[in-house]
Amino acid sequence: MFQKLSRAVETGDLQNIKSLILQAVKNDLPALEILNRGLLPGIEKVGEKFGRDELFIPEVMLCARVLQEGIDVLRPHLQNNSTSAFKGRLVLGTVAGDIHDIGKNLVKMMFIANGFEVFDLGINVAPEKFAAAIEEYHPHFVGLSALLTTTMPQMAATIKYLDARGLRNNKCLIMVGGAPVTAEFAGSIGADLYADNAIEAVEQAKKAVRG
Amino acid sequence: MLFSGELPATRELGIRKAEVLRYLGYKAGKHHLSGRIRQILEEELENARELITPRGYFGILEAAPLCREKLFRDAEKVAFGVCTIGDALEKRVEKLFEQGEAVRGLILDAIGSAAAEEAAEMLNQEILHWSRQQRLRVTRRFSPGYGHWPVGGQDLIFGLLTEAPDRTGVALTPAKMMIPRKSVSFAIKLGRGRLEEINKGSCRSCALFGRCSFQIQEGACARKLGGED
Numbered sequence: 001m002f003q004k005l006s007r008a009v010e011t012g013d014l015q016n017i018k019s020l021i022l023q024a025v026k027n028d029l030p031a032l033e034i035l036n037r038g039l040l041p042g043i044e045k046v047g048e049k050f051g052r053d054e055l056f057i058p059e060v061m062l063c064a065r066v067l068q069e070g071i072d073v074l075r076p077h078l079q080n081n082s083t084s085a086f087k088g089r090l091v092l093g094t095v096a097g098d099i100h101d102i103g104k105n106l107v108k109m110m111f112i113a114n115g116f117e118v119f120d121l122g123i124n125v126a127p128e129k130f131a132a133a134i135e136e137y138h139p140h141f142v143g144l145s146a147l148l149t150t151t152m153p154q155m156a157a158t159i160k161y162l163d164a165r166g167l168r169n170n171k172c173l174i175m176v177g178g179a180p181v182t183a184e185f186a187g188s189i190g191a192d193l194y195a196d197n198a199i200e201a202v203e204q205a206k207k208a209v210r211g
Numbered sequence: 212m213l214f215s216g217e218l219p220a221t222r223e224l225g226i227r228k229a230e231v232l233r234y235l236g237y238k239a240g241k242h243h244l245s246g247r248i249r250q251i252l253e254e255e256l257e258n259a260r261e262l263i264t265p266r267g268y269f270g271i272l273e274a275a276p277l278c279r280e281k282l283f284r285d286a287e288k289v290a291f292g293v294c295t296i297g298d299a300l301e302k303r304v305e306k307l308f309e310q311g312e313a314v315r316g317l318i319l320d321a322i323g324s325a326a327a328e329e330a331a332e333m334l335n336q337e338i339l340h341w342s343r344q345q346r347l348r349v350t351r352r353f354s355p356g357y358g359h360w361p362v363g364g365q366d367l368i369f370g371l372l373t374e375a376p377d378r379t380g381v382a383l384t385p386a387k388m389m390i391p392r393k394s395v396s397f398a399i400k401l402g403r404g405r406l407e408e409i410n411k412g413s414c415r416s417c418a419l420f421g422r423c424s425f426q427i428q429e430g431a432c433a434r435k436l437g438g439e440d
Binding site: 012064106 | 248385386
């Protein structure tokens with residue numbers, strides 16, 4: 001059954017995921033086991049295929065959609081477990097001056113599909129708004145997105161603002177990404193994590209959670 | 212203004228699937244398009260027809276008043292253009308993401324990008340038509356925020372094409388971005404002598420060359436991607 005679930009995610013089988021999960025629940029398989037041994041290994045394989053250039057973003061998103069559907073079906077059963085299903089919390093937004101959101105939305109979807117709780121602040125997000133969200137949601141990660149070289153400096157300004165207010169500590173890592181953003185740039189502005197794409201962003205976050 | 216023109220809203224844009232695939236990150240000969248993605252692409256290309264309202268406006272001016280701008284020093288005349296596909300498509304994309312239909316949203320967004328470029332290409336063709344009549348050479352079109360023209364160039368375009376906002380519905384944000392987002396602004400240099408290209412190749416002159424997901428590949432132009440157009 002776990003293999004079937006994993007395969008459904010891996011192949012983007014939206015039609016059958018719901019019935020497979022309901023079948024697994026009916027067979028008294030624990031919800032967390034369904035998630036951890038069935039659904040998540042499927043998306044892990046998708047990530048591996050993406051890394052090998054065997055799949056590209058639209059196909060990955062299709063698989064993530066199946067995972068999302070699976071988690072939605074499973075959620076009522078997960079709530080009965082004492083262990084939280086969430087891997088961590090992410091506050092996410094496109095930095096001030098930038099109105100692009102497709103990349104950010106993909107990151108959001110991949111994080112939700114992988115069991116993270118996401119607070120999306122939208123586009124054109126001022127440093128003050130990021131700060132307020134950190135104080136309110138106490139996230140493990142803050143994701144800053146920018147599509148243009150002209151708005152990348154806002155990433156630095158946001159990090160500086162958060163640092164000045166002592167809002168960044170070991171519990172809250174700042175991740176940056178977007179088409180023109182590089183690992184070198186991320187390092188130069190003091191970001192904790194950098195990802196080249198939405199899939200890598202999730203992997204980075206998972207690694208950080210695992211320590 | 213020496214000459215100006217518009218892109219009629221009734222003009223149908225020939226959106227190239229290969230270009231859409233390039234925006235989605237597919238690379239010619241490297242990625243196989245799955246049946247499901249192909250199906251969504253076809254459906255969204257059809258849906259996009261009703262969501263796209265192209266509008267464009269261009270003006271051709273004497274370059275002399277722009278002589279302090281290094282970019283235009285060798286030009287006799289300069290054409291500026293602004294075009295858009297309207298905001299209906301991006302609103303639909305937002306809705307699709309809200310509904311959890313990210314794949315559809317992503318694909319429709321790429322269709323919008325390809326459509327906006329196609330609108331720019333059509334405006335470009337109008338300018339080329341005029342330049343041929345005048346026996347003037349032209350450069351490729353170049354845009355603020357790309358290659359060697361800082362995004363501040365938007366002020367020049369919108370400052371000179373004062374009618375552009377009314378004729379196209381495109382407005383600038385304080386950060387010099389265009390709304391609707393699927394819009395393109397550009398300049399083309401015209402003249403009888405040799406004109407230096409601002410962006411020497413479509414990709415090679417870019418700071419992101421070599422690591423950009425949307426790069427047009429060497430020897431495999433994006434137009435050949437998918438091979439279905």
